[in-house]
Amino acid sequence: MRLPTTTILSLSALAALVLTGCSTGSTTSAEPASPTTAAPRKVGSNTAASAPLSSAALSKRLLDESDLGEGYSRKPQRPATHDDVTVIGCPALAKLGSSAATGTGPSFPRQAKASFTYAGGSDSEVSEELYSDTATKLSQGIGEIFDAMTACPTYQLVSGSIVIDMGTKQTAAPDLGDEQWSQLLTYAVGGQRSVVKQTAIRTGTILVVLSGAPALVDAHLADAVQAAQAR
Numbered sequence: 617m618r619l620p621t622t623t624i625l626s627l628s629a630l631a632a633l634v635l636t637g638c639s640t641g642s643t644t645s646a647e648p649a650s651p652t653t654a655a656p657r658k659v660g661s662n663t664a665a666s667a668p669l670s671s672a673a674l675s676k677r678l679l680d681e682s683d684l685g686e687g688y689s690r691k692p693q694r695p696a697t698h699d700d701v702t703v704i705g706c707p708a709l710a711k712l713g714s715s716a717a718t719g720t721g722p723s724f725p726r727q728a729k730a731s732f733t734y735a736g737g738s739d740s741e742v743s744e745e746l747y748s749d750t751a752t753k754l755s756q757g758i759g760e761i762f763d764a765m766t767a768c769p770t771y772q773l774v775s776g777s778i779v780i781d782m783g784t785k786q787t788a789a790p791d792l793g794d795e796q797w798s799q800l801l802t803y804a805v806g807g808q809r810s811v812v813k814q815t816a817i818r819t820g821t822i823l824v825v826l827s828g829a830p831a832l833v834d835a836h837l838a839d840a841v842q843a844a845q846a847r
Contacts, residue, residue: 668821669748674728677822677844679744684732684836691731691741701775706768712761724749724757724823734832742828744840754823755795758816762786762797780805792841793819800830817841 669677681688703710724747734740747754766786773780781804789796798815813830815837816823822844826833 668726668750671726671728674726674746674748674822677746678728678730679732679836679840679843680730681732683839683843684734684742687735688732689735691733693729693731701773704772704774706764706771708764708767709771712764724754734829740829740832742826742832742836745825745827746844747823747825748821749823751794751818751821754818754821758797758818758823758825762799762816765801766799778805787813789815789817790837792838793817793824819845 681690726748728746729744731741731743734742749757765784768784770781770783773782783802783804785800785802787798787800789798795818796816798813801812801814803810803812811830812827813833814825814827815833816825817837817840818824819841824837824840824844826837826840
């Protein structure tokens with residue numbers, strides 16, 4: 617059973633994708649560890665945009681197959697799901713999950729998304745999300761999410777009879793853009809384990825979130841930030 621490498625900005629969406637997206641394939645093993653203090657690192661100012669961009673404008677700044685290279689193909693977007701999910705063992709994340717499920721959590725209405733698979737391996741997936749708002753709103757919103765997700769090194773997601781063991785570990789992010797956040801997420805269901813890396817970079821009024829196989833996130837993050845700035 618392979619767990620999908622999907623962005624984790626919505627707790628209910630995460631659990632739904634994990635529960636419905638499992639398929640036969642290889643997994644990667646990693647043990648979760650206690651996170652360090654959750655705080656973005658600030659770098660110099662970047663003027664990628666002086667005002668928030670529309671969703672249509674953001675869609676033109678997403679990576680595509682030509683940016684990623686040979687062997688990548690774009691995946692169709694999954695429809696939104698609203699499965700009931702319970703968080704056990706992490707009050708901060710439970711609070712965020714409840715807000716996300718009811719639509720009252722951090723909201724970035726200007727957004728664009730794309731997901732890709734790589735022919736080089738069954739676990740080789742990467743997804744990109746772009747958001748645009750004022751720098752303050754982006755920083756506060758994504759900071760709240762990452763703080764909640766790294767508040768507990770281990771916890772569980774429960775939907776119906778399925779229990780997902782989760783682990784979260786804060787990790788270093790490269791010096792790109794104005795602010796950076798990064799974490800490793802570990803999923804375990806039925807003895808199978810998979811690891812996803814998620815890195816968020818705020819550059820001006822654009823937030824770039826790249827998630828997926830850790831090596832692919834590392835390989836394409838700089839290109840994603842450059843495309844978000846320049847196109």
